Amino acid sequence: MEMEMEKSVQALASATLLSGTLPAEFIRPLAEQPTATTRHYGPVSMIPTVDLSETDQEKLVQAISEACGTWGTFQLVNHGIPPEAINRLQSVGREFFELSSPKEKEECSDKAPAGGSRSVGGYGRQVREDADGKKVWSDHLFHKIWPPSSINYQFWPKNPPSYREANEEYAVYLREASDKVLKLMSLGLGLEENALGEALGGEQLQYNLKINYYPPCPRPDLVLGLVAHRDLSAITVLVPNEVPGLQVLKDDQWIEVEYIPNSLIVHVGDQIEILSNGKYRSVLHRVTVKKDRLRMSWPVFLEPPAELVVGPLPQLINDQDPAKYKPQKFKDYMFSKLNKLPE
Ligand SMILES: O=C(O)CCC(=O)C(=O)O
Numbered sequence: 001m002e003m004e005m006e007k008s009v010q011a012l013a014s015a016t017l018l019s020g021t022l023p024a025e026f027i028r029p030l031a032e033q034p035t036a037t038t039r040h041y042g043p044v045s046m047i048p049t050v051d052l053s054e055t056d057q058e059k060l061v062q063a064i065s066e067a068c069g070t071w072g073t074f075q076l077v078n079h080g081i082p083p084e085a086i087n088r089l090q091s092v093g094r095e096f097f098e099l100s101s102p103k104e105k106e107e108c109s110d111k112a113p114a115g116g117s118r119s120v121g122g123y124g125r126q127v128r129e130d131a132d133g134k135k136v137w138s139d140h141l142f143h144k145i146w147p148p149s150s151i152n153y154q155f156w157p158k159n160p161p162s163y164r165e166a167n168e169e170y171a172v173y174l175r176e177a178s179d180k181v182l183k184l185m186s187l188g189l190g191l192e193e194n195a196l197g198e199a200l201g202g203e204q205l206q207y208n209l210k211i212n213y214y215p216p217c218p219r220p221d222l223v224l225g226l227v228a229h230r231d232l233s234a235i236t237v238l239v240p241n242e243v244p245g246l247q248v249l250k251d252d253q254w255i256e257v258e259y260i261p262n263s264l265i266v267h268v269g270d271q272i273e274i275l276s277n278g279k280y281r282s283v284l285h286r287v288t289v290k291k292d293r294l295r296m297s298w299p300v301f302l303e304p305p306a307e308l309v310v311g312p313l314p315q316l317i318n319d320q321d322p323a324k325y326k327p328q329k330f331k332d333y334m335f336s337k338l339n340k341l342p343e
């Protein structure tokens with residue numbers, strides 16, 4: 001049985017522009033509305049920057065561990081991924097959203113009946129509504145890009161024809177860059193450089209790409225592109241387009257993440273917070289949208305294989321510093337979080 005697709009936010013956005021009325025289910029409660037709650041720092045970027053071309057290793061390790069311990073996020077510059085590869089990833093993704101028909105998009109969606117074995121894969125809108133029944137102003141496409149054995153090509157667009165090549169090319173570069181990041185993060189915890197990578201499944205580490213599509217919105221002051229959340233990944237490595245909107249919570253303030261051309265945004269996710277026994281912090285973040293500009297983003301969630309048990313690394317726990325998290329299979333962690341059960 002095929003599910004009737006819910007209308008995309010992209011389609012709703014066009015209708016809303018014509019009518020000028022925002023459907024009520026998108027209007028956030030006052031305490032969440034962006035204009036009431038955002039702090040503007042002006043031109044100075046407050047998010048730490050990590051420069052992979054830094055040749056002083058000690059300095060680099062220091063910078064990354066400080067960023068992960070205080071903010072849980074940083075801008076990664078000089079990461080070695082050619083700008084052309086990033087541009088190709090972006091243009092094929094944008095073409096999918098803007099040039100393919102609703103039917104072509106639906107072909108990339110998960111056809112499994114809701115409530116059954118439905119996975120978080122393919123094209124669509126956020127499956128769950130918030131507790132208060134509110135909806136987010138975004139559509140997405142989700143699919144694995146590595147390892148090859150994990151990929152379900154049903155979720156990969158057939159159009160544009162270069163979609164596959166561009167994504168495969170990006171996966172190769174991204175693995176190199178994220179490998180370096182995980183090594184530096186391990187060293188920053190005083191561990192051997194492969195410690196985090198191995199604890200996350202080594203060669204079995206999964207790379208799960210999401211494309212977020214946030215159409216322009218007539219009332220950006222009232223909606224959110226994504227509500228406040230922490231990623232359940234180990235780390236997330238995100239390519240933004242030039243339209244800002246991502247905000248991170250720091251000292252109870254929402255701070256805008258500035259757009260830096262060619263930079264990648266790295267988030268510490270829940271699994272690294274757990275492995276590090278809380279020394280690195282999974283960052284709370286949300287997304288705001290714009291009145292006349294389209295935001296898109298390409299986060300890749302690096303996740304352990306489903307059956308792998310993740311808990312605080314034994315090297316990091318002792319009498320003074322007891323384990324703060326209970327070890328559990330990644331799939332069980334994910335299930336509890338997605339169903340809002342106690343973790
Ligand atoms: O669009 C962004 O910058 C953030 C996306 C995000 O947080 C997510 O997809 O989990």
Ligand SMILES: [Fe+2]
Nearest residue numbers: 229230231285
């Ligand atoms: Fe996120």
